[in-house]
Amino acid sequence: MSRVSSSTLRAKGGELPPRITRSRARVLESCCENEGKNVNRAVSSKRGVSSENKTCVVVPDVPSRKRRAGLTDVTNIGAKPRDKRVKQSQFQAKEVYRKKNTKLTSDVSVEVSSAQGGGKAMVGSNDTIAAVTLDEEPTGHCMSDNIREHVMTDTALSMQESVNSGELQTSSSPNTDINIICEKPGASDCLTVVDIDKELKDSQVWSDYAPDIYCKARVTELEKRSSTNYMERLQQDISPSMRGILIDWLVEVSEEYKLVPDTLYLTVNLIDRFLSTCLIQKHKLQLLGVTCMFIASKYEEICAPRVEEFCFITDNTYTKAEVVKMEKEVLNLLRFQLSVPTTKTFLRRFIQAAQSSYKDPRVELEFLANYLAELTLVEYSFLQFLPSLVAASAVFLARWTLNHSEHPWTPTLEHYTNCKASELKTVVLAMKDLQLNTKGCSLNAIREKYKHEKFNCVANLSPKPVQSLF
Incomplete structure (x- = not known):
C-alpha cells in the first residue's frame, strides 16, 4: 500500500484521521461508485469523505479503471471493395425488378446507376425488363442468372421501337387531343432531321428548355384561344369587315410607334378574346383596339407609349379616363391572363427549323414568312386555325x-411542327389567296409595310400553284 502524504488534514477535534488500509480504501472506492461520483475526480483531488464519521481523509493514488468502449458495426471492415460493388449491383438489380410494374408516362427508360459507377439497368416496358447490364463486372463474382440474362421479348422490342420513333401515346387520358399535341417529339431515326438546338449555346435562347416550352405552348393555345364564330353568335353591332379595318389601322399605329411584332399579335389576340365574351357597340370598337394595344405594349415593350399618345393617335376621340376605364374592363374580363402563345411565338421556332436546310440563313425566308403570317391577322376566317x-x-x-x-x-420541319404536309393543305391554300389578293382586299397596310427595302420587298413575290405538293 502506498504511503499517506504528510500534508493530511485533521478532523474537527484536531485528531489525526484513522489509518488507511487496503480494505478501507476499497470500501471508500465502492461507496463513491454507488453514489454516482466520478472516481477519477476524487482521485485527482485526493480527498475522500467517510460515510461513518463524516471525517475528511486523504485518499491515496488509486489507478483509475478504464472502461472498454462499445464496438460499432465492423462486420464489413475486412471485406474487399470488389465485394461491396457486387452487393450494390445486386441491390440495384433488385430495385429494377421492384420498379418494373411502375407506370411510365413520358420517359419509358429508367436508368439506375450506383455511386461506384458499377451498374446500369434499362427498363424497356412496364411488364418486362429489356436489358440489365453491368459496366464493371467484378471477376469471380456473378449475379444470378435471372438478372444477368437479357430478356428481350417481342413486346419489349416493339415498345422500344415506338419509344425511339416518338409514337408512344397515352390512350387512357380524358383529353386525347391535348395529349397528342403536348407529346414531345422523340428522337427520330431519320438522319435528315437536324437538331436545331444543338449548336445554340447562348443562355438567352434557352435551347435546353425549348422543347418543353413549345410543348406547353401547344397546350396553352388550345386553352386560351378565342371563339371562332363570335361575330355570328354574340356580336350584333359590328361585322368582320369592321374588325379588319380596325386591325389594319392598328398595323399603321404599330409602325408609327415602332412597336415590336409581338405587341401587334398580342393586341389582336386580346381583341378577339374580349369580343368572344362581351357584347360591344360600334362606336367603342376603336376604343377597344387602342386599349388592347396599350395593354400589349406595356406587356411586350421596354418603353411603352404613354396613354396620352394612344389618345392622340385617335385624334383625341377618347379621353385618358375612358382608355383607363376600358383597360380595367378588359383585364378583369380576361382575368389578367396575358401570357398566351400567338402565331409569332411559333413562327420563330419554325423559321429556325426551316433555316437548318440552308448553309447560310436566308433573310428573305424570315421576311416572307412574317409577311404571310401578318396577312392572316386582318382575316376573321383564320380564327378557325390554331x-x-x-x-x-x-x-x-x-x-x-x-x-x-x-x-x-x-x-x-415535320419533326418540330408535328404537322405533315397534307395537314397544312387547307391553310396553305387560303393563305395563298391572301398572298395573291384574289378577293381584291383594300386593306393594304401590311402589303405596303413589306414592300419597303428593309424587308427586301417580299410583298411583291408570288408563288406558283401549290396543288401538286399535297
Missing part, C-alpha cells in the same frame, strides 16, 4: 415561293 398551324403554313408557303425546285416540307 396559331401553330398558321405559323407552319406560313413557313411552308414562304419556302415554296422562294424555291420551286424542291418540296418545301422537310423532315426537320
Whole structure:
C-alpha cells in the first residue's frame, strides 16, 4: 500500500484521521461508485469523505479503471471493395425488378446507376425488363442468372421501337387531343432531321428548355384561344369587315410607334378574346383596339407609349379616363391572363427549323414568312386555325415561293411542327389567296409595310400553284 502524504488534514477535534488500509480504501472506492461520483475526480483531488464519521481523509493514488468502449458495426471492415460493388449491383438489380410494374408516362427508360459507377439497368416496358447490364463486372463474382440474362421479348422490342420513333401515346387520358399535341417529339431515326438546338449555346435562347416550352405552348393555345364564330353568335353591332379595318389601322399605329411584332399579335389576340365574351357597340370598337394595344405594349415593350399618345393617335376621340376605364374592363374580363402563345411565338421556332436546310440563313425566308403570317391577322376566317398551324403554313408557303425546285416540307420541319404536309393543305391554300389578293382586299397596310427595302420587298413575290405538293 502506498504511503499517506504528510500534508493530511485533521478532523474537527484536531485528531489525526484513522489509518488507511487496503480494505478501507476499497470500501471508500465502492461507496463513491454507488453514489454516482466520478472516481477519477476524487482521485485527482485526493480527498475522500467517510460515510461513518463524516471525517475528511486523504485518499491515496488509486489507478483509475478504464472502461472498454462499445464496438460499432465492423462486420464489413475486412471485406474487399470488389465485394461491396457486387452487393450494390445486386441491390440495384433488385430495385429494377421492384420498379418494373411502375407506370411510365413520358420517359419509358429508367436508368439506375450506383455511386461506384458499377451498374446500369434499362427498363424497356412496364411488364418486362429489356436489358440489365453491368459496366464493371467484378471477376469471380456473378449475379444470378435471372438478372444477368437479357430478356428481350417481342413486346419489349416493339415498345422500344415506338419509344425511339416518338409514337408512344397515352390512350387512357380524358383529353386525347391535348395529349397528342403536348407529346414531345422523340428522337427520330431519320438522319435528315437536324437538331436545331444543338449548336445554340447562348443562355438567352434557352435551347435546353425549348422543347418543353413549345410543348406547353401547344397546350396553352388550345386553352386560351378565342371563339371562332363570335361575330355570328354574340356580336350584333359590328361585322368582320369592321374588325379588319380596325386591325389594319392598328398595323399603321404599330409602325408609327415602332412597336415590336409581338405587341401587334398580342393586341389582336386580346381583341378577339374580349369580343368572344362581351357584347360591344360600334362606336367603342376603336376604343377597344387602342386599349388592347396599350395593354400589349406595356406587356411586350421596354418603353411603352404613354396613354396620352394612344389618345392622340385617335385624334383625341377618347379621353385618358375612358382608355383607363376600358383597360380595367378588359383585364378583369380576361382575368389578367396575358401570357398566351400567338402565331409569332411559333413562327420563330419554325423559321429556325426551316433555316437548318440552308448553309447560310436566308433573310428573305424570315421576311416572307412574317409577311404571310401578318396577312392572316386582318382575316376573321383564320380564327378557325390554331396559331401553330398558321405559323407552319406560313413557313411552308414562304419556302415554296422562294424555291420551286424542291418540296418545301422537310423532315426537320415535320419533326418540330408535328404537322405533315397534307395537314397544312387547307391553310396553305387560303393563305395563298391572301398572298395573291384574289378577293381584291383594300386593306393594304401590311402589303405596303413589306414592300419597303428593309424587308427586301417580299410583298411583291408570288408563288406558283401549290396543288401538286399535297
